[in-house]
Amino acid sequence: MSQSYNRGLIEDFSRWREFEAGMWAWIFHKFTGWVLIGYLFTHIAVLSTAIPASGAETAVLQAGNDVYTQTIVSLEGLLLVRVLEVGLLAVAVFHMLNGARLLLVDLGVGLESQDKSFYASLVLTGAITVASVPTFIAGAF
Amino acid sequence: MSTQIPKQTEKADETAAETESEAPSKGDERRAEKRRRADEQRRQREAEEAERAAADENTVELRVFRYDPDVEGKQEPRFDTFHVPFTKGMTVLDALMYSRDTYDSSLTFRHSCRQAVCGSDAMFVNGGQKLACKTQIDELEEPIRVEPLPHAEVTKDLVVDLEHFYDQMEAVEPYFQTNEYPDGELEEQRQTRENREKIKMSTRCIWCSACMSSCNIAAGDNEYLGPAAINKAYRFAMDEREGEDVKQKRLEIIEQEHGVWRCQTQFSCTEVCPKDIPLTEHIQELKREAVKNNLKFW
Amino acid sequence: MAQRYSSFEKGGRMWLLQRVTAAFLLVVLAFHFFLLHFVHHADEVSFLMSAGRMETMSYYSLMVLFLLTATFHGVNGVYNALVNQGLTGTKRTVIKWTLVAASVVLILQGIRTANAWAGIPLY
Numbered sequence: 425m426s427q428s429y430n431r432g433l434i435e436d437f438s439r440w441r442e443f444e445a446g447m448w449a450w451i452f453h454k455f456t457g458w459v460l461i462g463y464l465f466t467h468i469a470v471l472s473t474a475i476p477a478s479g480a481e482t483a484v485l486q487a488g489n490d491v492y493t494q495t496i497v498s499l500e501g502l503l504l505v506r507v508l509e510v511g512l513l514a515v516a517v518f519h520m521l522n523g524a525r526l527l528l529v530d531l532g533v534g535l536e537s538q539d540k541s542f543y544a545s546l547v548l549t550g551a552i553t554v555a556s557v558p559t560f561i562a563g564a565f
Numbered sequence: 566m567s568t569q570i571p572k573q574t575e576k577a578d579e580t581a582a583e584t585e586s587e588a589p590s591k592g593d594e595r596r597a598e599k600r601r602r603a604d605e606q607r608r609q610r611e612a613e614e615a616e617r618a619a620a621d622e623n624t625v626e627l628r629v630f631r632y633d634p635d636v637e638g639k640q641e642p643r644f645d646t647f648h649v650p651f652t653k654g655m656t657v658l659d660a661l662m663y664s665r666d667t668y669d670s671s672l673t674f675r676h677s678c679r680q681a682v683c684g685s686d687a688m689f690v691n692g693g694q695k696l697a698c699k700t701q702i703d704e705l706e707e708p709i710r711v712e713p714l715p716h717a718e719v720t721k722d723l724v725v726d727l728e729h730f731y732d733q734m735e736a737v738e739p740y741f742q743t744n745e746y747p748d749g750e751l752e753e754q755r756q757t758r759e760n761r762e763k764i765k766m767s768t769r770c771i772w773c774s775a776c777m778s779s780c781n782i783a784a785g786d787n788e789y790l791g792p793a794a795i796n797k798a799y800r801f802a803m804d805e806r807e808g809e810d811v812k813q814k815r816l817e818i819i820e821q822e823h824g825v826w827r828c829q830t831q832f833s834c835t836e837v838c839p840k841d842i843p844l845t846e847h848i849q850e851l852k853r854e855a856v857k858n859n860l861k862f863w
Numbered sequence: 864m865a866q867r868y869s870s871f872e873k874g875g876r877m878w879l880l881q882r883v884t885a886a887f888l889l890v891v892l893a894f895h896f897f898l899l900h901f902v903h904h905a906d907e908v909s910f911l912m913s914a915g916r917m918e919t920m921s922y923y924s925l926m927v928l929f930l931l932t933a934t935f936h937g938v939n940g941v942y943n944a945l946v947n948q949g950l951t952g953t954k955r956t957v958i959k960w961t962l963v964a965a966s967v968v969l970i971l972q973g974i975r976t977a978n979a980w981a982g983i984p985l986y
Contacts (some may be wrong), residue, residue: 442692446832446845447781454944461937465965468930468973478979488909489957496908509905513896520892523885529830530882532853535846538832559901785948826878827947857874 445539449522456519470495481561510560514553521545573603573619582811611668615648624648627660629672631736633721636721642719644710644725645669651702657690657711658697661723681839684771688723689714689780694775723836732775733791737798737818745808767800769840776834776844788823792834792844799847813858820855821827828852881939884932891929910980917980930973938966 431441443451477485477492484490488497499505525541528534586612627647633639647664649655667674675685679698686697691705702709703717717725747754776792779782783791790798802815803805818827825848833842899905903912916922942962950958979984 433971442834444836444837446830450781450829450831456935457940457944464933464937465969468969468976472972472976474910474913474976475979477984478911478914485910490910492909492910492913497906500905500908506905513900516892516896520889524889526830527882527885528888529845530849530852532846532849534844535849538830554902560905562904562906782947786946787949789949818877822946826875829947852875852878856879859875 445542449525449538449545452483452518453522453526456515456522459512459515459521470499506561510553510557511555513560514549517552518545518549521548576845586618592675593745598670603843614668615646623651625651625655625660625702627664627860628708628710629661629664629712630712631642631722632719633671633673633677635721645672645708646708651853652860655697655702656688656702657688657705657709659696659709660698660709673721682771684773687714687773687775687839690841694779694837696775699839714774716784717774718779727774729787730772730791730793733777733789733794734772734797737794737801737815739794739801740799741788741804741807742811744809744810745806754806756804756806761802764800764803767796767803769842770796770800771838772841775837775839779833779837781831782827787825789827790824792828792848795819795828795843795848795851796842800849800853802828812858816851816855816858818857819851825852825855868873869946881936881943884936887892887932888929888936891925891932895929914980914982917977918982926977929972930970930977934966934969934973938962 474492474493477490486522491513525545617649626645627649632642632643647668649660649663675682677685681696690700691710701790713719713723713725720726732827780792783789798815798819802812828848830845832845838844
């Protein structure tokens with residue numbers, strides 16, 4: 425639908441205040457989806473340091489001096505990486521919980537309480553993330 | 566209140582410039598003077614009325630979107646404020662009609678039956694798609710912002726071009742078709758009570774386009790059929806009297822790439838529908854129906 | 864007007880596949896997180912431990928399947944997001960095949976990595 429003139433803020437940005445639960449769920453799901461696919465590519469790239477590492481001597485591997493172990497250990501040693509990992513967990517957990525909600529919606533289950541299930545997935549995401557912080561940060565200091 | 570064309574002085578200058586180049590007749594001058602005086606009087610009257618209205622506690626403030634591509638000076642979209650005396654049971658449409666009849670006869674909007682049947686006055690009221698004739702003023706926060714439906718081209722003021730919406734409705738062939746007839750020539754095509762109950766909500770659509778305007782996907786993907794058209798398709802696809810052949814044809818229409826699969830279950834359409842049609846539910850059911858239909862042939 | 868539409872059925876199959884992979888990923892991703900952050904901890908990763916897991920055939924095949932489904936689910940999701948935004952014509956074809964190429968690269972690299980751990984000489 426072409427615009428005869430630019431309605432600007434009316435069309436786009438200022439509307440977020442009027443969004444209902446379903447729209448927020450969609451926006452968060454899309455955003456977390458982008459983050460996860462981006463992470464998948466990064467993840468495989470980092471893990472592929474295992475390819476050169478597999479050529480190393482057994483003694484080197486046992487001492488943990490190979491490229492792969494060194495890369496992961498130095499990355500995990502950075503506090504920033506640990507914090508980002510907590511963020512990744514939050515993003516993944518939300519995407520999973522809201523994904524489960526969407527699967528139910530696709531099956532036609534509980535469409536009347538779709539807003540409540542969205543709030544529930546938000547709260548659960550928060551709870552799981554907070555509960556996981558000690559495990560994720562352990563050994564970073 | 567502020568229904569004046571902006572840049573009034575500029576216009577006056579232009580007229581003055583014209584006067585110098587070609588001497589106008591006495592009549593022209595007189596008419597111009599008369600117009601100027603009428604303008605002044607109107608402005609004064611409106612200012613007085615607005616003052617009175619603002620002082621009166623029992624008025625509502627309406628901020629209405631104005632735009633007219635045909636009038637120079639109105640091509641820039643703006644908001645006009647109207648103060649309308651509140652009466653019990655007043656709807657947004659009532660307030661708009663009062664504004665038009667009292668303050669500015671050029672205020673343009675569609676309306677007909679005024680009782681949520683014709684579906685011609687869907688508007689964007691306080692940030693939501695509403696049917697103006699069934700939206701009570703006292704349920705809204707003031708000032709009430711009235712805008713034309715988003716994601717459609719504005720023709721003038723609150724009127725949007727619905728041609729695309731009607732095209733999408735056409736595309737699902739929104740009329741009863743069948744090749745299964747009852748035996749007797751004069752026998753009626755009867756529907757079971759259960760089947761009628763199933764399609765009941767979907768028959769309530771009044772083609773107001775509120776759902777289409779609220780749909781984020783329809784806004785981006787112009788080919789998407791949209792909630793109203795898919796609901797229409799549901800109404801007939803689920804009608805058992807149409808028979809299996811016609812149903813297959815209907816499923817083909819709704820399961821093309823820009824049919825049901827584009828729906829992202831944002832529930833915006835279901836939220837805004839003035840007739841409370843469970844649009845998302847119907848779209849989801851058609852998705853499952855389409856999947857089942859395809860699995861049969863695997 | 865219905866005749867102008869032609870891509871019958873195709874959308875439906877992808878839609879279903881997106882849901883099926885979603886259900887699978889829901890379980891496997893939860894397992895993946897649990898195993899690699901709660902059972903084993905992030906600061907004790909080593910090549911030999913990863914290799915030890917990967918040498919088990921069931922773990923290896925689960926991870927390869929995980930990679931395949933995650934790539935499909937993610938890339939198809941991105942593609943859908945773009946189509947929803949009104950991506951059409953040549954641009955759409957170009958982006959589609961770019962995404963397919965990226966997926967192929969990702970899957971190949973992922974399998975090579977898994978092979979390196981599992982001791983399969985195909986990398």
